[in-house]
Amino acid sequence: MIGEARRALPLRTATSRLVVVVRAASAADYEPVLDVLVDAGIRSLELTLTTPGTIERLGSLIERYGADADVGVGTVVDREQLSRTIDAGAHYIVTPITSAELIEQSVTHGVPIIPGGLTPTELFASWSRGASAVKVFPASQVTPGYVKDLRGPFPGIQVVPSGGIDIDGAAEWLEAGAAAVSVGGPLLGDALRGGDLRALRARALRFVTACSQAPRAHRSAVPTRP
Template sequence: MSVPLSPVLLESRVIAVLRAADASFLRPAAEMLAEEGVRSFEVTLTTAGGVDAIADLAGSLGPDAEVGAGTVLTVEDLEAVLAAGARYVVTPHTDPGLIRAAVRRGVPIVPGGLTPTELRTGWAAGASAVKLFPASAVGPRYVKDLHGPFPGMPVIPSGGVDRASAGEWIRVGCPAVSLGGPLLGDALAGGDLGELRLRAREVVKGVAEAAAEVSGG
């Protein structure tokens, strides 16, 4: 049985993927994003000092935000990020054993896949949702096609989701979208946080409008 996605993510519908050469830039960027309504943060383990960065953000962003871990490849990675305070985990691949390990620990997990077989395998193993990666290879219509045979499978696109198209993924039934570079830009390399604020507003507005259309609001 899967662990549900958090209300924080289901309300905000945007995951900010934080991947940086220098983890010191993560907190200012995350705090800015949180002010604009992006409240779910995936710190990738390809970030130098990623586990420590998870602990830092988990302790600083407060209860209205959640910090997760990305690029989790092994059970050892899983244990390390949970000890640091990660509230969900994301993988770039489909590993049923790792999914079951997360479920046993009561943590949401979103494994990556591209083909129907990979995505369904992750969902059947107990994933909270599946990550369509790289989403740029297929586009939003692919999710509609997947929901033909797999109507109950939540799909979160990642890899190539841009600001302009974020809402389209919500319109085809995705519970959330995952954005890295198109949202963060150069903010994780010491770039302009004012520009980051504007990008965040664009994404949040587009996703909120799409969600309202889907719900009929």
């Protein structure tokens, strides 16, 4: 069964329970913001392929930040993108879609993958193929109680909600049993458009604290391979 080859979420992502999605106008804009995020304690960075130049700069970004944080790549939608991302050394992959093909390719290469979906059918399809976790997207369309609803028929499924999650929502999803939360705008604000980096640091510190202090719901054991 493909699910038996499931890779666990990267340790720093699983421990911090917070993924910050960084979507910039250009990959040249990453460093000032990523420097602040990592210094503030962010331990999982999702760089998006909708940011021009991400794959080309991924190797150097992993070299710069990889000792302190997991560097993943999001918005992967086809096999060529996935291959290039894996070859560049991404610590994990995030997709906005449910694709057995992408999951199998990632599992074969031993790279954790978090595919997107919203319905129970989509989410279970990804989980059963060996996804490390499933991304509930857009999370704004459901409530944190959705985690419990999913765990009824799918014990042990690992859920990462994404889309419109603010600091209060992050704590609520984690308390409900989410493996991690994926946040973007509510944390980043206008930092990637020349905004105040001191304000960014303050927001990042608040998110790190909220996620670290959120109670951990009981989870069923899930067999994974490190």
